[in-house]
Amino acid sequence: MKRDIAIDGPSGCGKTTIGAQVADRLGLMFIDSGLLYRVFTAAYVVAYPEDRAVLPEHLENIGAGTVSYEAGGKVRFGGQELSVALHDPRVDDMVSPVSAVPGIRAAVNRELRRIAGTADVVMVGRDIGTTVLPQAFLKVFITASPEVRAARRTAQLTRQGISVDRGDVLRNILERDTIDSSRSDSPLQCNGSYVQLDNSGDGPEQVVDVILREYHRRLERAL
Numbered sequence: 001m002k003r004d005i006a007i008d009g010p011s012g013c014g015k016t017t018i019g020a021q022v023a024d025r026l027g028l029m030f031i032d033s034g035l036l037y038r039v040f041t042a043a044y045v046v047a048y049p050e051d052r053a054v055l056p057e058h059l060e061n062i063g064a065g066t067v068s069y070e071a072g073g074k075v076r077f078g079g080q081e082l083s084v085a086l087h088d089p090r091v092d093d094m095v096s097p098v099s100a101v102p103g104i105r106a107a108v109n110r111e112l113r114r115i116a117g118t119a120d121v122v123m124v125g126r127d128i129g130t131t132v133l134p135q136a137f138l139k140v141f142i143t144a145s146p147e148v149r150a151a152r153r154t155a156q157l158t159r160q161g162i163s164v165d166r167g168d169v170l171r172n173i174l175e176r177d178t179i180d181s182s183r184s185d186s187p188l189q190c191n192g193s194y195v196q197l198d199n200s201g202d203g204p205e206q207v208v209d210v211i212l213r214e215y216h217r218r219l220e221r222a223l
Contacts, residue, residue, distance in 0.1 A: 006129035009142035012149030033125035
């Protein structure tokens with residue numbers, strides 16, 4: 001029996017931190033699907049540094065590339081690591097329109113399913129439970145207020161030595177929410193198959209504990 005856990009939610013809700021802790025506690029492989037989309041976006045930034053918006057003709061060239069995910073979270077584009085940081089503000093600005101492209105989503109989803117076929121996983125993203133792993137053992141949808149999410153993202157970038165304005169980060173998050181929830185291909189959405197949890201509090205520990213309790217409850221019922 002596959003025991004995959006799908007964790008979805010908007011940008012900055014803390015799903016990556018929560019997913020990593022859940023995977024560590026359960027001894028499962030952790031997969032951050034967003035890194036694969038960020039690799040495509042970083043490849044775009046490297047190839048077309050003068051672009052301030054995503055151009056379809058340039059995006060077609062990037063979409064023809066290949067992405068691979070290795071154990072430990074290292075992601076490569078065309079077999080190579082990229083020189084642009086995956087959380088660079090330029091990547092933040094472009095990742096949602098890039099990830100909305102059906103061809104890129106299909107390429108990423110193929111790689112995600114390949115990885116999930118090798119082991120039970122905790123996989124985080126925006127359409128894991130609806131599109132990538134619709135039969136996941138447990139599906140969780142994480143929410144948090146936009147203001148909390150912007151504060152967390154600003155702090156994360158500051159720790160990485162990247163100077164950003166918190167207001168700009170908030171506007172970027174709201175824009176990404178609109179793009180992610182309204183795209184025609186695999187939009188961000190929460191349906192009745194998910195356990196919905198709010199992560200607007202001070203830390204992820206309580207949310208992690210709830211997920212672990214639900215996982216073990218379902219496991220006991222399945223055995």
